[in-house]
Amino acid sequence: MTPHQKLTALRTIVTKEILRFARIWIQTVLPPMITTALYFIIFGNLIGSQIGDMDGFRYMEFIIPGLIMMSVITNSYANVVSSFYGSKFQRHIEEMLISPVPNYIILIGFVAGGVTRGLIVGIAVTLVSLIFSPLSIFNLWVMLSMIVLTAILFALAGFINGAYARNFDDISIIPTFVLTPLTYLGGIFYSISMLPEFWQKASLANPILYMINAFRYGFLGITDISLLASYSISIGFILILYTFSIHLLRKGQGIKT
């Protein structure tokens, strides 16, 4: 295939992926908006008003970046895991496998679909947050780059989950038992400086903590972690997961007999 043909193939896959979740937006885009609105009302408004300041900011302002990031993580991941698993289950992944499109284009196509859904939901949730609190932006570039890196990372993770999944239970196990706990413990609702020494240390093993903190820095200019560590960790994870995904595609994990 010529580079131009590869680009056409990529565009085809991305368009197809976007149309897939757009067609079912009531299941894909609307629920995270409602859930986060509830978080804003309950934690931000009702409870938050009793909590007082967190690192010098109103509690509502403090949790907004984390909640946006949580919805981006969940949706990038969910989009790729269900789309890729679905394409195995209904076997239409074979449409791509019999064509000359290279594996990396297939992977980038699925990931781009997940990133798009993550970002669309992220924007939607940000708009909902405007109802409760004005948006302050400290460093736009840190904010944008960190959310895009996070979306890519979790879209890749969703792809790997989809490759290994053998049934519909397998696509909800990781989100339920790994992703959600790590996100909640990743400092959405608190600064780790509030934790006892041991738990501060333990929290540092959670990659999501690094992303949420850097993202919050983009909004508020505060972080528990150095930006360098945040970028290294997210880029490092992306490279590892990308390489591993390509390896899975090449050996046909879950798709070839």
Next chain:
Amino acid sequence: MTAALAIRDLKKTYRNGHVALKGITLEVVEGDFFALLGPNGAGKSTTIGIVASLVNKSAGEVTIFGHDIETDLAAAKSCLGLVPQEFNFNQFEPVGEIVANQAGYYGIERREAFARAENYLRRLGLWEKRRGMARELSGGMKRRLMIARALVHEPRLLILDEPTAGVDIEIRRSMWDFLREINASGTTIILTTHYLEEAESLCRNIAIIDEGELIENTSTRRLLNTLHMETFILDIADPLEKLPELPGHSVRLVDECTIEADICRGEVVNDLFSQLSAQGIHIVSMRNKTNRLEQLFVRLLEGNGIEAC
């Protein structure tokens, strides 16, 4: 001339230890209309899966128009269009998009992709359905959707794995015409089917596999020529109690209105009819008992070889 498809000593053992192919060697020349026959579980779909790189082979070599699927996979894939045995499209995707997207995976620009999708959907009678979801199609329409999808990048080799399973007679005939047209315009076609009349009427060459082994590979005509005897069914006008002696003929009374006669190739049948007339038996109609290829097929699989007359 390079073969459209060359398979050499192809073997496949599935992960569960099942040996599906025991070493198949086969060549299909460019422009051919080729039938791959065999009973359920013979290994037809496994062979096709390997050719389409959906199944990993255990040993052997496959080349498509000279492109080895191991060393030159992208080029090999570009030459191939596949209509699989099982439905494998997204049931929740609109029909038109399924076909156009397939073109996109081959690097065909969106506008051109939709133009081609329109052409094939129209020719296969699915244009009216293009906006509906694939799951809203009937079984026969789904098969035709997969044919349109397989052709949209204009492959030089088209492989169809039981394309007419569950398709009604009228549509089947029109699919045959369509496939003949595609073949006449230069596309090599390989097809599997359990309807042997289909293979007989469409295909110039036939290979039969059984239990992962090639047991026959020849031209349809030559294969049919090896059939020395055919059985005909004669319906008679007036009921008979018992069949009279008919010297020199192998005939049986099936029921009081039906006679079965074995007739050798090259045998003049006039004598049989005159003997029957002389006995006052009048034939009102006559037909072949089974499809000729079907008789052959059954015998080959039973391992009896071809019966002498």
